[in-house]
Amino acid sequence: EAQVTQNPRYLITVTGKKLTVTCSQNMNHEYMSWYRQDPGLGLRQIYYSMNVEVTDKGDVPEGYKVSRKEKRNFPLILESPSPNQTSLYFCASSLFTGSYEQYFGPGTRLTVT
Amino acid sequence: GEDVEQSLFLSVREGDSSVINCTYTDSSSTYLYWYKQEPGAGLQLLTYIFSNMDMKQDQRLTVLLNKKDKHLSLRIADTQTGDSAIYFCAESRYSGAGSYQLTFGKGTKLSVIP
Numbered sequence: 632e633a634q635v636t637q638n639p640r641y642l643i644t645v646t647g648k649k650l651t652v653t654c655s656q657n658m659n660h661e662y663m664s665w666y667r668q669d670p671g672l673g674l675r676q677i678y679y680s681m682n683v684e685v686t687d688k689g690d691v692p693e694g695y696k697v698s699r700k701e702k703r704n705f706p707l708i709l710e711s712p713s714p715n716q717t718s719l720y721f722c723a724s725s726l727f728t729g730s731y732e733q734y735f736g737p738g739t740r741l742t743v744t
Numbered sequence: 745g746e747d748v749e750q751s752l753f754l755s756v757r758e759g760d761s762s763v764i765n766c767t768y769t770d771s772s773s774t775y776l777y778w779y780k781q782e783p784g785a786g787l788q789l790l791t792y793i794f795s796n797m798d799m800k801q802d803q804r805l806t807v808l809l810n811k812k813d814k815h816l817s818l819r820i821a822d823t824q825t826g827d828s829a830i831y832f833c834a835e836s837r838y839s840g841a842g843s844y845q846l847t848f849g850k851g852t853k854l855s856v857i858p
Contacts, residue, residue, distance in 0.1 A: 635786075664846075671752075673832065673850035674787075681843060689845070721786055728844045735786035 633658045635736035637722050643742045644712055652707045652739050654722030662728045663705040664689070665697065667718040668738075674721065680705055681728050712743040748849035750833050755855045762820040764852045766833030769814060773835040774844070776809060778818045781830045781851070790818070790831070820854075828856045 635656045644650055656663065664679040666689075676689030680699040694716055696708040705724075709716060722736040750766040768776070773795055779787040793800045793807045793816070800807045806819040820827055833849040 666848075671850060674848040676845065676847075679843075679845075687843065723787075728842065732789045732792070733787075733846060735788070737786050738784075 633734070635722055635724055635734050637720075637736040637739050639739060640737065641740050643744065645744055646713055647711050650709050650712060650741075652709075652720060652722075652741070654705045654707065654736060655703050656705075656722075656724040656734070657703065658724065658726070658734065659702065660724035660726050660734075661702070662726070662733075663699065663722065663724045664733070665695070665705070665707050666721045666723065667691065668721060669718050677707070677720075679728075712741075714743045717741060717743050748833055748835055748847050750831075750849040750852050752850065753853050753855070755857060756823050757857050758823060758825060760823055762818075762823045762827065762854055762856075764818045764820075764831050764833075764854065766816040766818075766849055767814055768816065768833070768835045768847075770835060770837050770847075771811075771814065773837045775836040776807075776816050777832075777834040777836070777846075778805075778807065779832040779834060779848075781832065783829070787832060823854075823856050825856045825858055828854055830854070 638653045661682045665677040666674040675691045678697040680686040720739045723733040725733045748768045756762045777792040778790040780790045781787045804821045808817045830851040830853050832851045839845040
């Protein structure tokens with residue numbers, strides 16, 4: 632089944648404790664992206680990747696890192712999480728940049744205390 | 745400006761038509777999309793329209809695009825309780841270096857009253 636998976640689905644952590652949210656897609660997509668969703672703000676893009684080893688900042692990259700060592704995986708790294716990073720995070724992928732459909736993962740709800 | 749604007753809430757009775765509106769500011773947008781997010785789930789693409797089209801119909805869904813006014817709408821005919829969700833309007837525009845960026849509106853929460 633074609634899908635985007637994220638882990639964990641739910642995470643509660645403390646300020647400053649490094650964490651990684653994994654994202655994997657099985658569709659051989661070139662383009663992958665991370666978004667955060669906050670009430671009243673909609674979805675905002677954090678980082679995106681057009682292919683292996685090619686990443687770039689989205690609209691709200693501060694406090695986040697990403698890597699794209701393999702085509703299928705695009706982990707989101709929070710080196711020192713802060714409470715303002717409490718949010719719902721979505722990973723998405725598409726066949727290539729500009730492709731009309733992005734496939735979204737189920738979301739990761741992160742709480743930083 | 746690069747904003748995508750949509751109203752936050754819409755309430756309709758089951759069986760009526762729903763119309764969700766969206767305005768965007770970037771005239772260079774290539775594709776415009778409607779995504780649906782059900783409670784506790786990710787976003788699913790509902791439909792899309794290319795910027796040189798003015799209408800697209802897909803079963804109960806009709807998308808209208810007024811490029812002059814930069815206005816996009818989604819009409820759902822015969823709205824059902826299963827249509828209750830948040831609907832996001834999004835635009836795809838070229839952001840340079842072979843890259844396209846998807847910009848989302850804040851989402852319209854559609855509530856269907858039985």
